[in-house]
Amino acid sequence: MLFAAGAGGDPERYRPLLEYLAAHDCQVIAPHFERLVAREATTAELLTRPVGLVEALDRWASPGAAVVVVGHSIGGWAALCLAGATPWGRDGKPLDVPREPRVSRLVLYAPAAGWFAAPGALDAVTLPLLVYAGELDTITPVEQAIHLKSAPAEVDLRVVPKAGHFSFMHTPPPGTADDDAFDRGRFLTDLAQTTMEFATAP
Incomplete structure (x- = not known):
């Protein structure tokens, strides 16, 4: 399980999730x-994310292991790059990003998928995707996640x-708050x- 944090870059903010996955083999x-x-x-700076993920795999992954990448926000962007998606930069040109053939599945939380709006940007993404989007997300709106369904892949999209x-x-950033009607503790469980179930499915 390769985890890609959001823009803050700190996986400690997701520690209970990572500990749960580690406890389930x-x-x-x-x-x-x-x-x-x-x-x-x-x-x-953006490319340090997918490049760093590949470097971490090369250093720590078990030989021959199938790799599931779990990514939040810009971490989801990096995960999509490894799976074959081609992001387009602000200059209107495609970015040269690393690919990782060991990746077998992606789990994406509120992915920054706006980079893949160009025609054909998702054509090489063929592995199964579990995608979550927040109904009230104003940073990576639901529409970005919906666009991922245009990939030639099995995409399980869940709008929360x-x-x-x-x-x-x-551990969200200081100054952020959930909607009063949202039970974050229950949702995170x-x-x-x-x-875990998606990552370990046969």
């Missing part, structure tokens, strides 16, 4: 990254009522279990 690899301000990040962009984190 998943080898969890969760590299730490420098914080990004995604809207202002340079191409080189009353969830926002940071509802997928056990269900999210961990569903992620």
Whole structure:
């Protein structure tokens, strides 16, 4: 299980999820990254994410293991890159990103999928995807996740009522808050279990 954190880059903010996966016989690899301000990040800064994920795999993964990538926000963007998606930069040109043939499935939480809006950007994504989107997410709106259904892949898309962009984190950034009607604790418990079941499905 290769975990890709959001723009903050700190997997500690998702520790209960990672501990749950590790307790269910998943080898969890969760590299730490420098914080990004995604809207202002340079191409080189963005590419540190997928490049760093591949480097972590090369260093820590069990030989021959099938790899499931779990990614939140910009971590979901990086996961899609490894699975064959081609992001397009602000200059209107495709970015040269690393690919990872060991990846067998993706689990994406509020993925930053707007980078893949160009025709054909998702054509090479053929592996199964479990995608969550927050109904109230204003950072990576639901429409970005819906667009992933245009990939030639099995895409299980789940829109979470009353969830926002940071509802997928056990320790959200300071100053953020969930909708009063959203039970984040219960949701995160269900999210961990569903992620594990999808990741370990035959």
